Amino acid sequence: MFRCLYCHNPDTWKLHNGRAVTLDEALAEVRPYAGFLRFAGGVTISGGEPMLQAGFVGALTRRIKTELRLHVALDTQGFLHDTLDDAWFDPIDLVLLDIKHSDPGQYRRLTGQELQPTLDFAQRLVRLGKRMWIRYVLVPGWTDGDDDILKLADFLASLGPAVDRVEVLPFHQMGAHKWQALGLTYELADTPTPTQAETARAVALFAARGLPVPDASH
Numbered sequence: 001m002f003r004c005l006y007c008h009n010p011d012t013w014k015l016h017n018g019r020a021v022t023l024d025e026a027l028a029e030v031r032p033y034a035g036f037l038r039f040a041g042g043v044t045i046s047g048g049e050p051m052l053q054a055g056f057v058g059a060l061t062r063r064i065k066t067e068l069r070l071h072v073a074l075d076t077q078g079f080l081h082d083t084l085d086d087a088w089f090d091p092i093d094l095v096l097l098d099i100k101h102s103d104p105g106q107y108r109r110l111t112g113q114e115l116q117p118t119l120d121f122a123q124r125l126v127r128l129g130k131r132m133w134i135r136y137v138l139v140p141g142w143t144d145g146d147d148d149i150l151k152l153a154d155f156l157a158s159l160g161p162a163v164d165r166v167e168v169l170p171f172h173q174m175g176a177h178k179w180q181a182l183g184l185t186y187e188l189a190d191t192p193t194p195t196q197a198e199t200a201r202a203v204a205l206f207a208a209r210g211l212p213v214p215d216a217s218h
Contacts, residue, residue: 018048026060027067034068042071044096051080058088065091078121079113086128094164095125098135101143102152110142119155126162133164138194138202139171149202153209166213168202170194 021029030043037043043064050057061072073094099118101107107115125132134156138144156163172193194202206213 023056023059023063027063030064030068030070034070037068037070042073042093044073044075046075049080050074050076051078051084054080054084054088058084061091077111078118080117081121081124082117089125089128089130092130094131094133096133096135097122097125098137099152100137102148102155106142106148110139122155122159126159130162131164132159132162134166135169136166136202136206137169137171138199139188140192140194140198142191144194144198144202146201146205149205150209153206153211156206156211157209163211166206166211168199168206168213170199 030037045057045061057074061074064070064072071093072091073096074092075096075098077098077100078095097118099122101110101115104115107113122132122134136143136149136152143149153166156166170193171188171191200215203213203215
């Protein structure tokens with residue numbers, strides 16, 4: 001699966017590192033807060049990658065939607081979408097889609113996987129009538145090139161109003177200790193956090209293509 005160079009949760013790479021729960025147990029954790037969550041945004045299914053546990057996640061989102069009547073968001077990079085039929089996405093109201101680079105070669109070096117499935121997923125979401133928030137991590141020396149940002153911005157603009165928001169997320173070192181604890185080599189140990197000016201420039205490039213981009217500096 002993905003082995004992103006800037007991953008801040010490398011502990012999720014092993015599928016059995018988490019806490020096993022049943023569907024009923026998962027619903028029981030959410031149910032007491034359902035009244036509040038209806039007004040506070042709903043439930044986001046994240047990971048790791050939720051589609052790696054598609055059977056469980058699909059059943060969970062359906063029960064959250066039908067039993068608790070909550071807004072459901074899916075946080076994903078979309079790589080595995082073609083293993084699922086359209087109906088799997090019925091309970092999903094919003095997709096938080098992580099697109100890590102616009103250049104296929106750089107994407108492969110950064111993640112270990114191919115870019116095209118994620119782009120195909122974005123276009124599929126348009127067909128399904130799903131809303132998207134795009135997340136783009138700004139990594140100095142990797143994802144901060146103007147041409148690369150504009151190439152992605154052009155693709156996102158082609159998706160039309162399905163893209164509700166583009167979030168530019170400045171790279172940080174908060175997960176570095178996890179790599180060390182797991183005995184993994186962290187190639188970005190010397191990579192700085194982008195400055196406020198660098199982040200603002202990336203925001204401006206997305207905005208120049210008419211995309212809705214909040215100011216990440218605030």
